[in-house]
Structures are given as C-alpha cells and as structure tokens.
Amino acid sequence: MLLAPSDSEAEVIVPEPSTEEFRPKMNATAVDVYYGDTHAVKKVDLPILEGDVTALIGPSGCGKSTLLRCFNRMNDAIAACRVEGEITLEGRSIFDAEIDVVELRARVGMVFQKPNPFPKSVYDNVAYGPRIHGIARKGPEMDAIVASSLERAGLWQEVKDRLQESGTALSGGQQQRLCIARAIAVDPEVILMDEPCSALDPIATAKIEELICELRGRFAIAIVTHNMQQAARVSQRTAFFHLGELVEYGRTEDIFTNPVQERTRDYITGRYG
Amino acid sequence: MITFALSMLLLATGASFVLGRRRVLAMVERPVDLQSLPGYYGWYTALWCLVPGFVVVLGWMGSAPWLLEGATLNASGIDLASRSEAEISLFMNNVKNLASGSIPSLPDDPALLAAAERYIELRGRGAAIASGFVALFAAAGFSYAFRRLRPNLAARNDVERVLRLTLMACSTLAVVITFGIVFSLLAETLQFFNRVSPIEFLFGTHWSPQTALRVDQVGSSGSFGAVPIFTGTLLITAIAMLVAVPIGLLSAIYMGFYASRRVRAVAKPLLEVLAGVPTVVYGFFAALAVGPVLRDVGSAIGLSVASESALAAGLIMGVMIIPFVSSLSDDAIAAVPDAMRNGSLGLGATESETIRSVILPAALPGIVNAFLLAASRAIGETMIVVMAAGLAANLTANPLEAVTTVTVQIVTLLTGDQEFDSAKTLSAFALGLVLFFVTLCLNLIALAVVRRFREEYE
Numbered sequence A: 001m002l003l004a005p006s007d008s009e010a011e012v013i014v015p016e017p018s019t020e021e022f023r024p025k026m027n028a029t030a031v032d033v034y035y036g037d038t039h040a041v042k043k044v045d046l047p048i049l050e051g052d053v054t055a056l057i058g059p060s061g062c063g064k065s066t067l068l069r070c071f072n073r074m075n076d077a078i079a080a081c082r083v084e085g086e087i088t089l090e091g092r093s094i095f096d097a098e099i100d101v102v103e104l105r106a107r108v109g110m111v112f113q114k115p116n117p118f119p120k121s122v123y124d125n126v127a128y129g130p131r132i133h134g135i136a137r138k139g140p141e142m143d144a145i146v147a148s149s150l151e152r153a154g155l156w157q158e159v160k161d162r163l164q165e166s167g168t169a170l171s172g173g174q175q176q177r178l179c180i181a182r183a184i185a186v187d188p189e190v191i192l193m194d195e196p197c198s199a200l201d202p203i204a205t206a207k208i209e210e211l212i213c214e215l216r217g218r219f220a221i222a223i224v225t226h227n228m229q230q231a232a233r234v235s236q237r238t239a240f241f242h243l244g245e246l247v248e249y250g251r252t253e254d255i256f257t258n259p260v261q262e263r264t265r266d267y268i269t270g271r272y273g
Numbered sequence B: 001m002i003t004f005a006l007s008m009l010l011l012a013t014g015a016s017f018v019l020g021r022r023r024v025l026a027m028v029e030r031p032v033d034l035q036s037l038p039g040y041y042g043w044y045t046a047l048w049c050l051v052p053g054f055v056v057v058l059g060w061m062g063s064a065p066w067l068l069e070g071a072t073l074n075a076s077g078i079d080l081a082s083r084s085e086a087e088i089s090l091f092m093n094n095v096k097n098l099a100s101g102s103i104p105s106l107p108d109d110p111a112l113l114a115a116a117e118r119y120i121e122l123r124g125r126g127a128a129i130a131s132g133f134v135a136l137f138a139a140a141g142f143s144y145a146f147r148r149l150r151p152n153l154a155a156r157n158d159v160e161r162v163l164r165l166t167l168m169a170c171s172t173l174a175v176v177i178t179f180g181i182v183f184s185l186l187a188e189t190l191q192f193f194n195r196v197s198p199i200e201f202l203f204g205t206h207w208s209p210q211t212a213l214r215v216d217q218v219g220s221s222g223s224f225g226a227v228p229i230f231t232g233t234l235l236i237t238a239i240a241m242l243v244a245v246p247i248g249l250l251s252a253i254y255m256g257f258y259a260s261r262r263v264r265a266v267a268k269p270l271l272e273v274l275a276g277v278p279t280v281v282y283g284f285f286a287a288l289a290v291g292p293v294l295r296d297v298g299s300a301i302g303l304s305v306a307s308e309s310a311l312a313a314g315l316i317m318g319v320m321i322i323p324f325v326s327s328l329s330d331d332a333i334a335a336v337p338d339a340m341r342n343g344s345l346g347l348g349a350t351e352s353e354t355i356r357s358v359i360l361p362a363a364l365p366g367i368v369n370a371f372l373l374a375a376s377r378a379i380g381e382t383m384i385v386v387m388a389a390g391l392a393a394n395l396t397a398n399p400l401e402a403v404t405t406v407t408v409q410i411v412t413l414l415t416g417d418q419e420f421d422s423a424k425t426l427s428a429f430a431l432g433l434v435l436f437f438v439t440l441c442l443n444l445i446a447l448a449v450v451r452r453f454r455e456e457y458e
C-alpha cells in the first residue's frame, strides 16, 4: 500500500533514470523497530542518496527520529529498542559483524535536535572526534582540521578569536553549527540531522539551512524536520511517514506539488499534523 | 498542672477550628462565595485561640523559676543580706530537691522544711493562676476572631502570615543554636588558651594531656602539642579516602553506565545499606576482625603491625564512606545531560571514552564535592577510630602503627570523672573547635564547588 515494490522503485523514485543516476549511499529495507511492545517503525524501505538531502517529514511520534537513529545504530544505546530488517552502507550491511559501530558512527555522523556541545572549549569540541579516531592528536595538523571544519560549518569567522572559550557559551545557533562542525571534523560520508533547527530562532535557522545547502553534494544528508517549508527549501528527496509507516517517498518537488497519496496531500496542506 | 492546661488549650483550638469554619459557612449560600477556602476560617479562629494561650504558657515557663525562687526566699525569713550567693543557691537547691522528693533522707533543718512546703504551695498556686490566664487569653482571642468572621475576611492571608512567621522562627532557632554551640566552644577554648599557648597547641609535637592531681607527681604539667593528633587524623582519613574514592567512584560509573537495570535494582540499595550500618558495628569489626588479621598477615611477611593500627581503622572507615562517595558521584554523573553522552557516542566514541572525556569532566565538580563531604565525614568519625586506632599519640606516617585522632582524644578527655576546669578537660574544646573549623571549611568548599556546577547546565 505504501511504496511500490523495490524492483519498480527506480521508476517511482527517479522518473528519468537516464539523466539522473540512482545512487543509494545508504539503503534501508523492510526495517521494523520496536520499543518493547510499541511498534514504532513498520516495514520501512528508504534510500539515502549520495550527494542529496533527504527530508523525513510527518506528524510527531510517527517514528522519524527512531528510523534516523537506525542509520548509525544510535538505537543500540536504548535498552528497550529492537531493530529488524536490513540497512546497508555502500552495499554492506551495517549490522555486519565486521563493521564496528565505532567505525560506522565515524562514517555516519549525527546532529541532534538540541545543540549539545560538550562543556569544553570550541577547539576541543571540534577536535574531539579526530582525537578519538586517531586522525590527528594535536599541533598544526589538528589546528588545520579544526579550522577547516569550522570553516565548512560557516562558524570560523565568528569563533576564530574565541577558540578557547567554552562551547556552551556560544549562542544557540552557533552551538548547533559547532555541533555540525564537530560531526564534519571526522570526515563522515553521511550526516543525519534530527530537527536541527527546532530549538533555534528564524535567523539561526536560515543560517543552518544555508549551511545544509552548501554541504549537500559533499555528504549524503538525511534531515528530520517539522517544517514543510524547510523540507521544500533544503531537500531533493522527501519521505512522508505516518504512524510508523512510510506513506510516500519521492523527489521533493513531486511530493510537494503532486503527491500521489491522499494522506500526504492532507499533511502537506495542513489538514492534520 | 501546666500540662493539663496545655492539653485543654489544644482541645479548645480544635473546637475553635470547627466553630469558626461552621460559622463562616453558615453566612453564605455556597462555599465559593467566601474570600478564602472554608478551612482557612477554621485555622484563623483556631490560631487566634492557640497563639495567645500558648504565649501565656511560654511566659509562665520562662518566668516561673525566678518568681518562685524569689517568693520562697522572701517568705523563708532567712536574712539574705548576711548570706553569700553560693549559700543561697545551695539552700534553694535543697528546697527544690525536697519539693520534688529527690532527697530520700530529710535533713533536719526546720527552715529548709518550711521553705520547701512554701515552695510546693507557691508552685501549685502559680500554676493555677497561669492556667487561668491561659484560659482567659485563649477565650479572648477566640471571641475576637469569632466575631470578626465575615465572608469577605481575608483569612487566607492572615493564616499564611502566621505560617511564615512560624517557619521563620524555626529556622532562626536552628541558626541560633549553631551559633550558641560555636560560642560555647569558643569560650572554653579561650579558657584553655589562657593556660596553654595556642602556639604550643597547634605546633607542639608532644601530646600527653594527663595532668597529675598533686603538684609533686611526675608529669604534673601535661603537654598539649596537638600535631600528632592532627597527623593521626590525616593519616586515617587519607587511608579511608584511598579506599573509598576509587571503589565509590568506579562503582558509581558501573551502576550508571554498564549495569543492567536488574543488577542496578539490587546492587544500588545494597551499597546504600553500608551507609546504614551503625558505626559501632564497623568499629568492632575493625578492632576484632580486621586488626588481628592485619597483624597476623604482617608477622607472616615480616612486618610488625600493631594490633591497633591506623591501617585497620582507615580501611574500615573507607568502607563506611564508600556509599557517600558512590551515591553522591552517581548523582553528579546522572546530572550530566544525556545529550552529552549521545553527542559523544554519535561521533563514534566508545562508552569508556565517552565517560572519560565527556561525562567525568562535566561531572567533576559534583564528584569533587562528593569527595570533600566524604572526607569531612571521615574526619569527624569517632566510633571506628576509638575502637580500632588506639590511643597512642604517635607522630608517625607509618600506617602500621597505632595513632590517635582528634575525635578519639575528645572522647577520652571528656569521659569518666573530670574536673571541669583543668587544662586537660578544656583541651577537648580546643580540639573540638579545630574539628569544627576544618569540617566547616570542607563543607563550604564543597558548597562553592556545587554552586559553580549548577550554573553549568542552567
């Protein structure tokens, strides 16, 4: 009832396969997630495309965050949570015994709903990831990583003179960009963002959106958002969820202008949510 | 008599509550028409009855001893001017003892007997008069309030005000008592320093407080260099912290991050039971079980261990304060937002890297606070050291020897028959003041540290 079966997926998802290559960086197939007896995500198939921004939208409690956390196995930390189905990164299962969750999370970074900089200096916040993964320890090499990550997160100009100040002393929007810089610093392939702007004011939100657009292409990005306009502005693909099911997935302009499913249309036009 | 008056007063208060509430309810059709909830009118009336009556009771209890004494002495016909103050107070003591029947064999002094009878009679009459006043004041208060009852009377505000005053009085009392204790310690300590110089007390290295009864005996002066006692306390506290800090902190980390819910549900309360074991039980465990074992092990490997040693006392004291360290550290760790942990895990850090580089630094102030409070607990602990550390004031850093602590010395100085104004007895107050000062400082530092910690996440 949701999505066409996977063999016809190419048609539904990418109407012009000849002009646009279908490159799933990550792919979820038949993923079910349970919290104890709660069935939070039901048989979901969802690709995250290389170089694109995929938006996950839907009413509260429909399982968007839960699904997002599956992609870097953050659900492992929740005792009651059970994940079934298959998720691949570059064709290899992320549940593979050979793939270490530490390595997975280095390749699939995450930005959270509430900015959560560590109570350390701005510099140490960004240097944290490279240090634990042994990319660099200190000195000019680390300085370069910190500078370029902050640069790419659009924060360098604002903090270059206060690298030793605490990350928690920055404004909310700066903190969130610091968290993005922190994620970029380990050079991930995929970045997952769970409502990264919901705790921010409109100006800070606009900056983050701008940043997401710039990061697009270099990373595969999946973003959960409550904000329809935001999804329309930053994403190329949109997935609409309802009650744990994936109702519709497709190119963002198609979903927003010409949704196939009744429920999608109702949600997008603000009939419920 | 006065207890009877008090119970009657309480009964009357209860009755006033009911009457006041009922009267005001009868004035309106619906209870919502009242300015305050009906109960407040009950309280209003009840308080107007209770407070005046209670003030009279307090006044009587405060003034009765003086009034009775004066009246008895006046009536006894003794020539007050010709007697010394001590004689008069001795006489009064005998009168009171006679009156309460605590002198089994009656002395044969007719003046005394007459005075005692007089005292009993006056006491009875005074109580009766006081009870009458209690009743009068309570009734006056009640009728004043009862007549003032109106549906639009702001009873709530008045009741709140009385409550606030009561709460304020209680906390003031607590503070006043603390200051009272400090001042009495200070006063005695000053007396001690009149006899022994503070320099000798704080820096002298020989402690032998036994002063001889007669001047020609040996060691008649005593010597009050408290350094061996301070070092003994420090040594035992250090050993205790060496035991409690790693075990307490690591178990808090295990409970917080690694233990399954089931393990935590069982292990945490068990750990906290350690805090509920009476210290005297720890004490005989240290003295009877740990001490001898240490001595035997020591002699087996060629070390000489005193059967009462700093090590035995310190080890057991460490066990005693483990729950302090672990449960306070646990609180500090739990106060670090989950978002920190997720942020670190989400970057690919392992659980132990996350704990080491994110959680512990963030929780550090709270953990330091836990250590400081545990240390002040250890410094003030008495029973274990009395039983297991010995009494010898050795100036040593060797944990295998017997040492003594501030608390142990206070106990030995003040138990048994003592003259109250000897340097020996007074030195206990000086030691107590030092103890008080050190633990106060530790607690203040802990408080300051925690205050900084709170700001971090708010």
Ligand SMILES: Nc1ncnc2c1ncn2[C@@H]1O[C@H](COP(=O)(O)OP(=O)(O)O)[C@@H](O)[C@H]1O
Residues within 6 Å of the ligand: A035, A038, A040, A058, A059, A060, A061, A062, A063, A064, A065, A066, A067, A078, A080
């Ligand atoms: N840690 C958890 N424990 C138990 N149930 C959870 C947990 N997190 C989410 N859920 C449940 O899973 C469902 C989906 O939640 P979530 O993924 O947070 O939705 P969304 O992000 O779309 O608002 C909800 O019903 C929620 O109550």
Ligand SMILES: [Mg+2]
Residues within 6 Å of the ligand: A064, A065, A066, A194
């Ligand atoms: Mg969510």
